[in-house]
Amino acid sequence: MSAIWNALIQYDGDGFLFLFYCAALVWLFFRELDRVNRAVFVYLPLALTVLFLLPPFYILYSKVEESDTYYRILWLIPMTLTVAYAGVKLCRRSLVRGVVILGLILALTGNYTYRNENLLPAQNRLHIPQMVMNISDLIMNDTGGQRTMVAMPVGLVQFVRQYETKILMPYGREMQMPQYQNYDVDDSVYRAVNSEHPDLEVLTSAINQYNCNYVVLETAKLVGYNEQELAEYDLKLIAQTDGYSILRNEAQENSLTDQTDSAEEPAAKAEG
Amino acid sequence: MSAICKLLGFFIFAGVVPVLSGMLPLSLFPGERRSFRLLILAGYLSAFALFELAGIPVLLLTPMGDFRLLAVLYTVLLAVWILCGALRLHGKGGMESAFLRAVRARFSRKRTDAAGEGRRTPDPEVLFFRIVFFAVLGFQLYKAYTMASYDGDDAYYVAQSVQAVQTGTMYHYIPYTGVTTVLDWRHALAMLPMWIAWVSTLCATHPTIVTHSMLPLVFLPLADAAAYSVLRELLDAGGQDKTWESDSDALSAAAMVLVEVLQIFGNLSIYTPESFLLLRTWQGKTVFVAVLVPAAFALLLQLGHSMEKGERTGGCAVLLLLLLNLSSCLCTSMAPFLILGLLLPGSLFLAVLYRKPKIIVTILLACIPNLVTGAVLFRQIQKVYFWQWFLGGK
Numbered sequence: 034m035s036a037i038w039n040a041l042i043q044y045d046g047d048g049f050l051f052l053f054y055c056a057a058l059v060w061l062f063f064r065e066l067d068r069v070n071r072a073v074f075v076y077l078p079l080a081l082t083v084l085f086l087l088p089p090f091y092i093l094y095s096k097v098e099e100s101d102t103y104y105r106i107l108w109l110i111p112m113t114l115t116v117a118y119a120g121v122k123l124c125r126r127s128l129v130r131g132v133v134i135l136g137l138i139l140a141l142t143g144n145y146t147y148r149n150e151n152l153l154p155a156q157n158r159l160h161i162p163q164m165v166m167n168i169s170d171l172i173m174n175d176t177g178g179q180r181t182m183v184a185m186p187v188g189l190v191q192f193v194r195q196y197e198t199k200i201l202m203p204y205g206r207e208m209q210m211p212q213y214q215n216y217d218v219d220d221s222v223y224r225a226v227n228s229e230h231p232d233l234e235v236l237t238s239a240i241n242q243y244n245c246n247y248v249v250l251e252t253a254k255l256v257g258y259n260e261q262e263l264a265e266y267d268l269k270l271i272a273q274t275d276g277y278s279i280l281r282n283e284a285q286e287n288s289l290t291d292q293t294d295s296a297e298e299p300a301a302k303a304e305g
Numbered sequence: 306m307s308a309i310c311k312l313l314g315f316f317i318f319a320g321v322v323p324v325l326s327g328m329l330p331l332s333l334f335p336g337e338r339r340s341f342r343l344l345i346l347a348g349y350l351s352a353f354a355l356f357e358l359a360g361i362p363v364l365l366l367t368p369m370g371d372f373r374l375l376a377v378l379y380t381v382l383l384a385v386w387i388l389c390g391a392l393r394l395h396g397k398g399g400m401e402s403a404f405l406r407a408v409r410a411r412f413s414r415k416r417t418d419a420a421g422e423g424r425r426t427p428d429p430e431v432l433f434f435r436i437v438f439f440a441v442l443g444f445q446l447y448k449a450y451t452m453a454s455y456d457g458d459d460a461y462y463v464a465q466s467v468q469a470v471q472t473g474t475m476y477h478y479i480p481y482t483g484v485t486t487v488l489d490w491r492h493a494l495a496m497l498p499m500w501i502a503w504v505s506t507l508c509a510t511h512p513t514i515v516t517h518s519m520l521p522l523v524f525l526p527l528a529d530a531a532a533y534s535v536l537r538e539l540l541d542a543g544g545q546d547k548t549w550e551s552d553s554d555a556l557s558a559a560a561m562v563l564v565e566v567l568q569i570f571g572n573l574s575i576y577t578p579e580s581f582l583l584l585r586t587w588q589g590k591t592v593f594v595a596v597l598v599p600a601a602f603a604l605l606l607q608l609g610h611s612m613e614k615g616e617r618t619g620g621c622a623v624l625l626l627l628l629l630n631l632s633s634c635l636c637t638s639m640a641p642f643l644i645l646g647l648l649l650p651g652s653l654f655l656a657v658l659y660r661k662p663k664i665i666v667t668i669l670l671a672c673i674p675n676l677v678t679g680a681v682l683f684r685q686i687q688k689v690y691f692w693q694w695f696l697g698g699k
Contacts, residue, residue, distance in 0.1 A: 043574055043576060044573075044574055044576045044577065045573060045574065046573035046574030046576075046577070047573060047574075048571075048573030048574075050567075050571070050573055050577070067539075067542045068613075068658060069542060069606060069609030069610050069612075069613055069655075069658070070539055070542055070606070072609060072654040072655060072657075072658045073602060073605045073606050073609055073651060073654065073655070074539060074602065074606070076654055077605075077647075077650055077651050077654050080650055080654075081646075081647070081650065097642070098639060098642075102639070104576045105639060105643065106643070106646075107576075108578055108593075108594040108598060108643065109598060109643060109646060109647045111535070111598070111599065111602055113532075113564055113567045113568070113571070113578070113579065114532060114535050114536065114564065114599065114602070116563070116567065117536070117560040117561075117563040117564045117567065118536060118539055118540075118560055120560070120563050121556045121559045121560045121563065122556070125552070125556060128430055128555060128556070128559050129430060129433065129559075132434070132559045132562055132563060135563060136562065136563060136566045139563065139566050139567055139570060140566055140569075140570045142570075143566075143567070143569075143570025143571060143572075143573065144570060144571070144572040144573050145569065145570055145572065146568075146569055146570070146571065146572035146579065146580065146583045146584065147448055147452065147569070147583075148572075149454075149572055149580075149584060151454055151455050151456065151584065152452050152453070152454050152584065153452065153453050153455070154451065154452060154453070155450075155451055155452060155453040155517075155518075156453070158514045158517075158518045159511065159513040159514050159517060159518070160453035160454070160513070160517035160518060161453070161455075161513065161517075180483075190460070190481070191455075191457055191459070191460035192455075192460070194460070194464040194467065194468075194480060194481070194483060195459060195460065195463045195464050195467060195513050196467070196511075196513060197467075198464065198467050198468045198471045198472065198478070198483060199471070200483070201482060201483035201484065202481070202482050202483065203482065204481075204482065205460065205479075205480075205481025205482045206457055206460035206461075206481050207481050209457065210457075
């Protein structure tokens, strides 16, 4: 039962939507006269709400789907529409004033979406960090548009293949997802690339194991290494951009070259 | 100029074409039921359903899932569907929506309408709420175009669209790494990323631009259209509501303003439909919760009200439910189960209300796509679990 309440509390977050919905539902229960509206918009959501709160239903759901997605049952309950419908019916005699007051209450008790921390000014029309496009373009220029394997810092991996699928990676966004943590995978490349102070010997051993032709590292992590020292490990600095250094692994020949004749210009892709 | 052409192309293939797809289902309804909002809903349901019907065989029967074949096949299917719809609708008297009547009345030289009454001046309340609504919608569209929402799930879905466009294959590469793999059953049946790839191919635009910058310009109004459909069904019904003055135009416009407020201030948690709508507009889960679930309620209400009035539009509503269920399969793998969990209890309540058990059977027939999808997914997931157990994995 606590898991169900947790799902409800997490869903409602720091607002009062569920409370407003319950109030609207009760009001409609007593004041809605149209019997079809009652059947579909009062009794049906009420039944779904009761079902959601029943532990046997939670157990059944958990057998079919991951239990942390149980909140999706609440998606079937039209909370927003019920609150809006009940609200306008409640204040229909003075509609403008009523809607203004209700709107203010909903705004003050809600959470302004456009202040969300994951929402940032778009840097381009793809709505991905511009640095990812710059890094990808530099790599594609170096390969002549051929497919290649690149080891990237974990903070960039979720964006790279949203721009260019010719860049393959030894690991991707799955490294950040809890459900993959228990899989028995060799994450030597991940640890080597994302280490605070990369050991070049460990790094090159790991990237060679995964046939990586390039490795991208934060430039700050390469302070203290000059070109000669990098060359000792078959690493060549080909470009730097946006605080990242792109190193070509000279020990690996690119085995992922395309069979097709044409290779798209990266600039043309960015134009869309 | 090129960017403008591409934007125009996007609005045609992701906006106009889906709406026109609604003509065929709409032609099955009696004239007075053919509203513009029904055209929009029926159109997108048709477009999504057709894509799912065309996509699944191509995915399963061609090597690596031939996306380019699917793009051609779907385009042809859609063209035929629209042509048939235009011919049938024309033959059945065309569209007599309130919107078209209002436009004609506005520009008509006649001082009176067909009933001999004076030309109606717009209700100031309705006008006020509509102006507010469109202003808020405009603000949402501006924010959607100028703000970037970084969501981890895009590493899967958007990468699948890009992969389809750049390699011509579907669901045979791991989107996170680019390594080839066997068909990803868990997600492959939900083909919305492929529909997005189709749109981006036709308007010659990078799929990620289409997904993040352009799709919200269409999906946000679509979500509002779905919400409006529910509210009109609720408010137009007030037949037995004798104690209240009926003014559904003003009430529905006012309710839409409240819906918009709840959307903008609905980021109470990462789980609410409002958060999904404004932060992850392009994802299948969002289309499901913001468009298909309200559409399901609108169709159940329409079915019930038709039965109340003794109209013979029940079959049309069931057809739309069938299209709705196919569209739900397109959106996300859980959607068929969830929508089934909504429609079956809904049919039960209507069956009890009208003492007609046949309603349950009729709606169950419209849910056949959900049952098929569920059976396929269940079998594939069982296979995966078996091999994991057999190989000693978790």
